[in-house]
Amino acid sequence: xxxxxxxxxxxxxxxxxxxxxxxxxxxxxxxxxxxxxxxxxxxxxxxxxxxxxxxxxxxxxxxxxxxxxxxxxxxxxxxxxxxxxxxxxxxxxxxxxxxxxxxxxxxxxxxxxxxxxxxxxxxxxxxxxxxxxxxxxxxxxxxxxxxxxxxxxxxxxxxxxxxxxxxxxxxxxxxxxxxxxxxxxxxxxxxxxxxxxxxxxxxxxxxxxxxxxxxxxxxxxxxxxxxxxxxxxxxxxxxxxxxxxxxxxxxxxxxxxxxxxxxxxxxxxxxxxxxxxxxxxxxxxxxxxxxxxxxxxxxxxxxxxxxxxxxxxxxxxxxxxxxxxxxxxxxxxxxxxxxxxxxxxxxxxxxxxxxxxxxxxxxxxxxxxxxxxxxxxxxxxxxxxxxxxxxxxxxxxxxxxxxxxxxxxxxxxxxxxxxxxxxxxxxxxxxxxxxxxxxxxxxxxxxxxxxxxxxxxxxxxxxxxxxxxxxxxxxxxxxxxxxxxxxxxxxxxxxxxxxxxxxxxxxxxxxxxxxxxxxxxxxxxxxxxxxxxxxxxxxxxxxxxxxxxxxxxxxxxxxxxxxxxxxxxxxxxxxxxxxxxxxxxxxxxxxxxxxxxxxxxxxxxxxxxxxxxxxxxxxxxxxxxxxxxxxxxxxxxxxxxxxxxxxxxxxxxxxxxxxxxxxxxxxxxxxxxxxxxxxxxxxxxxxxxxxxxxxxxxxxxxxxxxxxxxxxxxxxxxxxxxxxxxxxxxxxxxxxxxxxxxxxxxxxxxxxxxxxxxxxxxxxxxxxxxxxxxxxxxxxxxxxxxxxxxxxxxxxxxxxxxxxxxxxxxxxxxxxxxxxxxxxxxxxxxxxxxxxxxxxxxxxxxxxxxxxxxxxxxxxxxxxxxxxxxxxxxxxxxxxxxxxxxxxxxxxxxxxx
Amino acid sequence: xxxxxxxxxxxxxxxxxxxxxxxxxxxxxxxxxxxxxxxxxxxxxxxxxxxxxxxxxxxxxxxxxxxxxxxxxxxxxxxxxxxxxxxxxxxxxxx
Numbered sequence: 001x002x003x004x005x006x007x008x009x010x011x012x013x014x015x016x017x018x019x020x021x022x023x024x025x026x027x028x029x030x031x032x033x034x035x036x037x038x039x040x041x042x043x044x045x046x047x048x049x050x051x052x053x054x055x056x057x058x059x060x061x062x063x064x065x066x067x068x069x070x071x072x073x074x075x076x077x078x079x080x081x082x083x084x085x086x087x088x089x090x091x092x093x094x095x096x097x098x099x100x101x102x103x104x105x106x107x108x109x110x111x112x113x114x115x116x117x118x119x120x121x122x123x124x125x126x127x128x129x130x131x132x133x134x135x136x137x138x139x140x141x142x143x144x145x146x147x148x149x150x151x152x153x154x155x156x157x158x159x160x161x162x163x164x165x166x167x168x169x170x171x172x173x174x175x176x177x178x179x180x181x182x183x184x185x186x187x188x189x190x191x192x193x194x195x196x197x198x199x200x201x202x203x204x205x206x207x208x209x210x211x212x213x214x215x216x217x218x219x220x221x222x223x224x225x226x227x228x229x230x231x232x233x234x235x236x237x238x239x240x241x242x243x244x245x246x247x248x249x250x251x252x253x254x255x256x257x258x259x260x261x262x263x264x265x266x267x268x269x270x271x272x273x274x275x276x277x278x279x280x281x282x283x284x285x286x287x288x289x290x291x292x293x294x295x296x297x298x299x300x301x302x303x304x305x306x307x308x309x310x311x312x313x314x315x316x317x318x319x320x321x322x323x324x325x326x327x328x329x330x331x332x333x334x335x336x337x338x339x340x341x342x343x344x345x346x347x348x349x350x351x352x353x354x355x356x357x358x359x360x361x362x363x364x365x366x367x368x369x370x371x372x373x374x375x376x377x378x379x380x381x382x383x384x385x386x387x388x389x390x391x392x393x394x395x396x397x398x399x400x401x402x403x404x405x406x407x408x409x410x411x412x413x414x415x416x417x418x419x420x421x422x423x424x425x426x427x428x429x430x431x432x433x434x435x436x437x438x439x440x441x442x443x444x445x446x447x448x449x450x451x452x453x454x455x456x457x458x459x460x461x462x463x464x465x466x467x468x469x470x471x472x473x474x475x476x477x478x479x480x481x482x483x484x485x486x487x488x489x490x491x492x493x494x495x496x497x498x499x500x501x502x503x504x505x506x507x508x509x510x511x512x513x514x515x516x517x518x519x520x521x522x523x524x525x526x527x528x529x530x531x532x533x534x535x536x537x538x539x540x541x542x543x544x545x546x547x548x549x550x551x552x553x554x555x556x557x558x559x560x561x562x563x564x565x566x567x568x569x570x571x572x573x574x575x576x577x578x579x580x581x582x583x584x585x586x587x588x589x590x591x592x593x594x595x596x597x598x599x600x601x602x603x604x605x606x607x608x609x610x611x612x613x614x615x616x617x618x619x620x621x622x623x624x625x626x627x628x629x630x631x632x633x634x635x636x637x638x639x640x641x642x643x644x645x646x647x648x649x650x651x652x653x654x655x656x657x658x659x660x661x662x663x664x665x666x667x668x669x670x671x672x673x674x675x676x677x678x679x680x681x682x683x684x685x686x687x688x689x690x691x692x693x694x695x696x697x698x699x700x701x702x703x704x705x706x707x708x709x710x711x712x713x714x715x716x717x718x719x720x721x722x723x724x725x726x727x728x729x730x731x732x733x734x735x736x737x738x739x740x741x742x743x744x745x746x747x748x749x750x751x752x753x754x755x756x757x758x759x760x761x762x763x764x765x766x767x768x769x770x771x772x773x774x775x776x777x778x779x780x781x782x783x784x785x786x787x788x789x790x791x792x793x794x795x796x797x798x799x800x801x802x803x804x805x806x807x808x809x810x811x812x813x814x815x816x817x818x819x820x821x822x823x824x825x826x827x828x829x830x831x832x833x834x835x836x837x838x839x840x841x842x843x844x845x846x847x848x849x850x851x852x853x854x855x856x857x858x859x860x861x862x863x864x865x866x867x868x869x870x871x872x873x874x875x876x877x878x879x880x881x882x883x884x885x886x887x888x889x890x891x892x893x894x895x896x897x
Numbered sequence: 898x899x900x901x902x903x904x905x906x907x908x909x910x911x912x913x914x915x916x917x918x919x920x921x922x923x924x925x926x927x928x929x930x931x932x933x934x935x936x937x938x939x940x941x942x943x944x945x946x947x948x949x950x951x952x953x954x955x956x957x958x959x960x961x962x963x964x965x966x967x968x969x970x971x972x973x974x975x976x977x978x979x980x981x982x983x984x985x986x987x988x989x990x991x992x
Contacts, residue, residue: 068950071957075936078961082968083929085922085975230951238948242940249936281969288961295954 004148010329011336015175021199022179022192029191037191038271040278046194046265047283048201050077050256051290052132052342053139056204056335058409059291061312063298065408067235072245073410074291076252078284084276087257088266090431092276094534095267102353103263103423110430110531111438112524118357120442121423124449125260125353126392128419129346131460133396134403135412136339137172139312141165143335146313147320147328169397172343176393177386180348193344194269200337205289207334211315212293214327215300219318226296233299247497251414254421261342264349312409347389355384402461414496415456418503422448425508429515434528440515448507451487456499459484551584554612558595570598670839677841677853681724685717692717727854731840734861741781741865748811748818749774751782755789761797765824768808776811776818780885784862788870791855792822792881800826800878817868818887824878834872918975925971928964935960 025037036042055073062070080088091106100106104125108118141164180193220226230236256262270276301314309317316335319327363380403412425444429436454476463469467484475482485495487502520528551571558567568583574594575585585591596612692710696702702710733739752774756767778785796807806825811818829837838860841853856870863870868885939956942948 068953068957075932075957075961078964079929079932079936082932082964083926084972085925086929227951227955230954231949233950236950238939238943238950238953240940240943242943245940246937249933277972277975280972281965284961284965284968288958288965292958295950 004144007144007147007329007332010333014333014336015340018196018199019179022196024192025195026192037195038275040272040275041282042194042198043270043272043275044279044282044286045198045201046269047262047279048205048286049197049261049265049341049345050259051201051204051287051338052413053136053335053339054409054413055290056208056338057139057143057312057315058135058413059294060298060301060314061310061408062410063235063294064302064311064314065410067240068238068295069240069244069248070294070410071291072248073252073413074287076249076254077256078287079249080253080256081280081283084280087428087431088276088280089273090534091257091263091267092270092273094431094531095270096273097534098530101268101356102349103258103260103427104353104357106263106267107423107426107430107441108357110527111426111436111441112521112527114438114442115357115361117438117442117445118353120445120449122350122353122357124419124422124445125350126395127453127457128416128422129260129350129392130395130399130416131403131412131419131457132346132416133343133393134400135409135416136343137165137169137396137400138412139335139409140168140172140339142310142313143316143332144168146310146316147332165400166397169393172340173347173390173393175340176344176347176389180344180351180389181382181385190269190348193348194265197265197341197345200341201286203337204334205286207330207337208290208293208315210327211319211331211334212297214322214324215297215318216293219300219304219322220296226299229303230295230299233302235295235299235302241494243497244494247500248414251417251421251496251500254424255417258420258423258427259346259416260349260353260420261346264345264352268349343393347392348385350392351385351388354388355381359384359388402465404462412460415460418456418496418499419449419452421500422452422503422507424504425511429511430528430531432532433515434525434532435515435520436511436528437515437518437520438524439518440511440513443514444507444509444511447510448503451503451506452499455484455487455502456495459495551587554587554592554595555583558598570595674840678728681841682721685721685724689714689717689721724854727858731854731858731861734858734865737865739784739865742783743780744782745777745779746782747774748776748778748820751778751786752789752809755786755793758786759790759793759797761793765793765797765800765805765807767793768806770810773811776813776887778818778885780866784866785885788859788862788883791859792883795855796822796824796826796879800824802826802878813887816887818885820883820885821873821876821880822883823873823876823880826878828874828877828879829872831874834874837872838870921971921975925968925975928968928971932960932964935964 029037059070059073062073094100094106098106098109100109104118104121107121108114111117144164179196180190216223216226220229297314297318298311301309301311301318305314305317305321316328316331319325319331360381363384422445425448426436426441429444430441458466459472461467463472472484474480476484481488485498486493487498490498490501493501555567555571558570571583571585574591575582578585578588578591580586592612692714696707696710696714749771752769761767793807797805800807802825804825808821808823810821810823812821813819838856840857859870863883863885866885868883870881870883873880873882936957938960939948939953942953
């Protein structure tokens with residue numbers, strides 16, 4: 001047990017070392033001294049998380065059980081890496097230009113940013129990962145118990161192991177949470193984590209090489225002897241199933257591209273597309289070095305260790321057997337490194353997916369999308385990530401418990417590989433085929449996933465697990481073509497190859513078929529074109545090339561949008577947080593995110609994103625961004641057009657108000673003029689009445705004739721005054737609309753006769769009439785109409801200045817109206833006066849005839865009340881007035897009569 | 898399949914350097930196919946009965962090393978696209 005304690009101590013100090021490395025790397029990155037952190041060497045080493053405990057322990061076990069077959073797991077990734085020009089280059093370019101955060105993000109972005117698709121990918125990824133995590137737990141647990149045991153045979157008692165496994169899982173969860181979510185900005189690159197992984201990559205390579213060298217030169221006695229030993233071993237015959245050789249090579253190639261953790265280090269953490277150039281040959285070399293001594297170790301282990309020894313642990317048990325404690329601890333550390341680095345990156349990748357595609361959308365929806373407080377979002381994201389790490393490790397532990405934990409490591413790993421490979425059709429289809437649609441991807445992924453579940457994942461729990469023995473023997477619901485290991489009657493196949501064949505066949509088939517028969521949405525088509533032709537659309541994207549010049553640009557922009565004071569406060573606060581004085585903080589991703597959020601409050605999220613992208617120049621603006629901008633612009637335009645309409649309406653109202661005001665002002669002027677007129681009109685007769693009555697009273701020596709004359713003047717003026725007051729009263733009544741019309745029926749000729757008689761113009765004025773045109777019967781207020789006629793005839797009598805005054809009265813039917821023209825042979829009314837003759841107190845020329853000037857005004861009011869009009873007709877030699885009276889009211893009366 | 902060589906855009910004659918680079922890219926594309934053939938070749942030896950695990954190991958590692966070497970040579974000459982000036986390093990110094 002002393003050894004076990006030492007092991008725990010070694011593990012803890014190793015973990016502490018990793019923490020220090022990660023901390024230093026993060027600090028260096030923050031201070032901008034991280035150039036060496038971004039070297040292609042580090043990138044290549046970070047890819048080594050492909051080599052997990054499966055490689056470190058499992059490969060030897062795999063080789064001991066099935067000979068050279070283990071090597072296919074490394075040949076596949078080698079082919080992918082040296083073929084980087086086909087796929088990886090495109091994926092890395094896309095990852096940078098589209099700001100991809102995970103494989104779920106890539107697939108959902110390609111198919112029109114469908115969150116449903118992202119959720120499907122995330123769920124599949126979480127379930128697929130469980131066996132893989134279980135593999136790591138099992139290997140670490142086994143290595144602990146092997147070191148603890150003394151006979152190099154893994155103890156059979158599994159209850160103690162399960163407890164160890166639980167504590168290993170809990171420890172790894174804690175470790176990953178502390179390690180992977182230290183950084184708040186989990187969207188961005190984890191310099192510290194990548195650096196620690198690079199260290200672990202070196203540790204596990206050195207450990208495996210050291211054990212290999214020890215075995216070949218220390219135990220076997222050189223290369224020649226080792227080859228001889230291989231020839232003498234149980235795995236000497238070159239005899240592998242061809243289908244598995246081809247199938248596993250292709251499967252591992254697919255898994256290398258599709259595993260979420262590989263995607264994380266290869267695409268998301270990628271600093272520079274150019275790093276792929278070095279990785280294209282350096283990573284295959286790394287893989288080659290890792291597998292170099294696998295067969296020798298397996299052969300020597302088979303030869304020297306007891307038959308019951310677990311071949312998965314030869315790497316550890318061989319040095320232990322030889323008493324090389326130091327080498328054993330190094331070997332243990334190598335295995336520990338392999339397991340931890342895989343768990344860290346896989347958990348980070350998956351927790352990012354879970355938090356971005358599942359937790360955050362739900363949280364944002366539940367809070368009504370008002371994530372204005374940045375701290376809120378961050379703490380929720382961080383909590384979601386931590387929780388999902390714990391859940392993912394717990395799922396791994398659960399899988400280990402349920403599957404019994406007795407399987408070979410490689411067999412467990414292959415289950416995960418087949419599951420991850422289900423992403424391949426959607427991924428490759430999305431990258432190279434513009435016709436691929438979202439529905440196709442969903443159909444393919446779902447069918448492939450279900451087939452994998454049924455043919456490989458669920459059967460892995462054994463006959464006592466989810467699927468009963470009956471299902472294995474006779475198929476689901478007794479349908480023999482639904483047997484998990486013999487779908488559609490394909491009996492006798494290797495279970496893994498069987499699952500690979502059917503799941504990928506059905507997956508790709510459904511993907512292609514549904515893609516062909518469905519129509520993509522516009523956004524899908526645009527994204528598809530962007531993805532497939534990414535090299536046409538984007539230049540070589542640079543990294544975050546920060547600097548003060550950019551901060552200044554950002555500040556200028558922010559001031560314009562948010563206002564100077566607010567923007568300055570924001571920048572100063574951020575600078576203070578970053579430990580920089582002044583107003584210009586480093587344009588860190590964190591700050592840019594915050595700024596974007598702040599700006600999006602003012603100008604909309606998409607526009608804010610586009611503006612910052614423009615200034616930072618980090619990435620091309622995606623089509624989706626542009627469409628969102630267009631949407632926002634459309635909304636703004638609609639809003640502004642509504643504003644414009646309102647403005648027009650207000651302008652109209654203002655114009656109406658102005659007109660009304662002008663009218664009121666005019667009316668006020670008219671009223672003043674009227675008052676002064678009326679006082680004048682009243683004053684004149686009053687003055688003469690007063691003076692003549694004074695003469696009558698004060699002068700006693702007046703003759704009777706004079707007295708009579710003065711009295712008659714007074715009487716005349718009083719009459720005039722009365723008439724004036726009558727007229728005024730009459731006009732007032734008419735104007736106020738209080739007049740009651742007394743409708744009667746009578747012929748026009750009678751009316752004219754009466755008017756001529758009343759006008760008292762006999763001898764002064766010759767009247768010319770057309771008797772035959774006067775045969776109309778009128779139904780109207782005859783008295784009022786007569787009053788109008790009297791007025792017109794009397795006016796002609798008064799004002800016609802001809803030698804032989806003459807007045808023609810010509811009734812006529814025109815447009816259904818009765819039109820009566822009164823035309824005299826005088827000089828007419830001057831043009832300048834024509835406009836005002838119908839106004840009150842308007843008199844033409846000198847007041848020689850002594851009218852008050854109310855007559856025509858009364859005429860106009862009367863005609864208005866009667867539904868007709870009166871107007872002056874110019875150009876008729878003399879003064880011409882036209883009375884127009886609607887005649888339709890005449891018709892029913894005629895009919896009635 | 899080949900980005901940047903759309904009809905209308907493609908010139909019939911290009912500079913020799915560009916031409917070299919394109920052929921090198923072709924070679925980079927062919928390399929995984931060559932690798933696949935090399936890695937699958939041992940399957941054909943199985944019938945003969947003469948091949949052993951040891952000999953296949955030696956063959957595989959030689960093929961593997963050769964592929965790695967070729968990939969290294971190709972990627973060395975298949976540098977950043979020539980129309981991109983080498984300003985990335987300068988950018989990194991600022992960051």
